[in-house]
Amino acid sequence: MCNCRTRFAPSPTGYMHIGNLRSALYNYLISKSLGGKFILRIEDTDNKRQIKGAEQIIYDTLESTGLSYDEGPSVGGDFGPYIQSERKDIYLKYSKILVDRGGAYYCFCKKKDDNSSCNCRNLSAEEVENFLADRKSYVVRQKMPKEGSTSFDDLVFGHIEVENSGLEDQILIKSDGMPTYNFANVVDDHLMQISHVVRGCEYLSATPKYNLLYESFGWEIPTYVHLPLIMGKNPDGTVTKLSKRAGAVSFLDLVNEGYLPEAIINYIAFLGWCPSSNKEIFSLSELVEEFSIDNIGKSPSIFDYEKLQWVNAQHIKLLSDESFANMAKKYVNFDVDLNKLSKILKSRISKFDQIPEMIDFLREMPKFDKELFLNKKNKTNEENIPIILEKSIEVLEKISDWNNDKLFERLVKLSDDMNLKKNSVMWAVRIAISGKHVTPGGATEILEILGKEESLERLNNSLKLWK
RNA sequence: GGCUCGUUGGUCAAGCGGUUAAGACACCAGCCUCUCACGCUGGUAACGCGGGUUCGAUUCCCGCACGAGUCACCA
Numbered sequence A: 001m002c003n004c005r006t007r008f009a010p011s012p013t014g015y016m017h018i019g020n021l022r023s024a025l026y027n028y029l030i031s032k033s034l035g036g037k038f039i040l041r042i043e044d045t046d047n048k049r050q051i052k053g054a055e056q057i058i059y060d061t062l063e064s065t066g067l068s069y070d071e072g073p074s075v076g077g078d079f080g081p082y083i084q085s086e087r088k089d090i091y092l093k094y095s096k097i098l099v100d101r102g103g104a105y106y107c108f109c110k111k112k113d114d115n116s117s118c119n120c121r122n123l124s125a126e127e128v129e130n131f132l133a134d135r136k137s138y139v140v141r142q143k144m145p146k147e148g149s150t151s152f153d154d155l156v157f158g159h160i161e162v163e164n165s166g167l168e169d170q171i172l173i174k175s176d177g178m179p180t181y182n183f184a185n186v187v188d189d190h191l192m193q194i195s196h197v198v199r200g201c202e203y204l205s206a207t208p209k210y211n212l213l214y215e216s217f218g219w220e221i222p223t224y225v226h227l228p229l230i231m232g233k234n235p236d237g238t239v240t241k242l243s244k245r246a247g248a249v250s251f252l253d254l255v256n257e258g259y260l261p262e263a264i265i266n267y268i269a270f271l272g273w274c275p276s277s278n279k280e281i282f283s284l285s286e287l288v289e290e291f292s293i294d295n296i297g298k299s300p301s302i303f304d305y306e307k308l309q310w311v312n313a314q315h316i317k318l319l320s321d322e323s324f325a326n327m328a329k330k331y332v333n334f335d336v337d338l339n340k341l342s343k344i345l346k347s348r349i350s351k352f353d354q355i356p357e358m359i360d361f362l363r364e365m366p367k368f369d370k371e372l373f374l375n376k377k378n379k380t381n382e383e384n385i386p387i388i389l390e391k392s393i394e395v396l397e398k399i400s401d402w403n404n405d406k407l408f409e410r411l412v413k414l415s416d417d418m419n420l421k422k423n424s425v426m427w428a429v430r431i432a433i434s435g436k437h438v439t440p441g442g443a444t445e446i447l448e449i450l451g452k453e454e455s456l457e458r459l460n461n462s463l464k465l466w467k
Numbered sequence B: 001g002g003c004u005c006g007u008u009g010g011u012c013a014a015g016c017g018g019u020u021a022a023g024a025c026a027c028c029a030g031c032c033u034c035u036c037a038c039g040c041u042g043g044u045a046a047c048g049c050g051g052g053u054u055c056g057a058u059u060c061c062c063g064c065a066c067g068a069g070u071c072a073c074c075a
Helices: A018-033 A054-065 A084-100 A125-133 A181-191 A201-217 A251-257 A261-269 A284-290 A305-318 A321-331 A338-345 A352-363 A384-397 A404-417 A422-434 A443-450 A452-464
Strands: A005-008 A037-040 A104-107 A139-142 A149-154 A158-163 A171-173 A196-200 A223-227 A230-233 A239-241
Touching (some): A018 A037, A018 A196, A018 A261, A018 A284, A054 A261, A084 A181, A158 A201, A171 A181, A201 A223, A251 A352, A261 A284, A321 A352, A404 A443, A422 A443, A443 A452
Parallel strands (some): A005 A037, A196 A223
Antiparallel strands (some): A139 A171, A230 A239
């Protein structure tokens, strides 16, 4: 056990996209692989951007992916509340402390004012008192050093150093009294004793500002782990940071398309990290076992649907027959034996939304071209097709024990009797009952699913095409 | 534009001074097979460019190019 504490701190401003989830995952993996705690904190300091339901999506996503948190809204913890809008007073209090310590100052300029003309940094204590007494609206700004440089060592990116002169006196408390993200983040991370700040590297260049804040407070600076960006492909082929515009990927959308949460987790774990071994398919707990910060890379990765699909296919194969049938249920909208269906589908789909198209022929015999029956490799032709179908019908009519093994055995026997390869019979029968060139499952598997009555009806109808 | 970061096959990626430069996806071929899929075997394909350092650079250093991130009273 160690006292490693990480936090996932999303804003409820929309759906949960892959970048957020990856951040949650890595926070989880880092704390769990070190035997520490994983904390959820909701950062809802921007009233304007709140979206109803977004918070619930966060809870649901963490729940369905198994990223369970040790502290957070509803589960509680010793450092609550875990929702920033409920911590407003805390930020105000600390902003005052910071002003007293000389790390920040009140700014009474109007929003539109040109920053360069702002002289609030030099206001006397008396002037400030007066403005405050007048209830003049204000913001609190961080007092950045004018010279020197600030540096830190990131566990992934190494030593980063920036000139202080490039840093603006950023706003800490907005005129509505709410803290900005940057400020609330620092205060909460300190108060909640976060040891490792794990976040996307878009924050890399803002980190010196954070450190200056920690220093002004006299607080210990946490360990930083910045994660490489996840890029999305634009329609024109260029790549940019994953966003609505580029490769729009929301967790919920993926799930609705038929990706398994565990597959999504497995895949995004590899966006920026890779294990020492060549193993690729992991459960969440296996990821915890193998995860190591040392193996996080720096270069951006591109979200690749093809690879995701492959990973998903692998996880689908790992599913028990029961859970597969359960998942498949919602994609099957007609009456059919789900268990039998699942058997032929499991190795053939890479995501669940492929199911409807694959099995539509089971519900209703499609119109098809008679030419489909003719297949050189399987030696079917205009002469033998009608005979095969006729004989098959005779044989099948006599079967009362309608199951795959029995059907297979009888049709193989028929082909022997007719001096044909079994492929010829199987091909003819399969086309006759499916009307499709390719089908999931072989002739006898489809016969079994269709049932005796439906199968014979289809067979007879197809035979008519040849009379 | 300033600052910061990155650059190994089409994609994801191992590598951390000397390698036949792994592996995976995709693609192609073959095998297996009651079509397809699964599975198995094999194949095509890569160190951005230019200087150094070194006996030796994909690996270290410096330029350049290209890509990206960030510069909000958004997070």
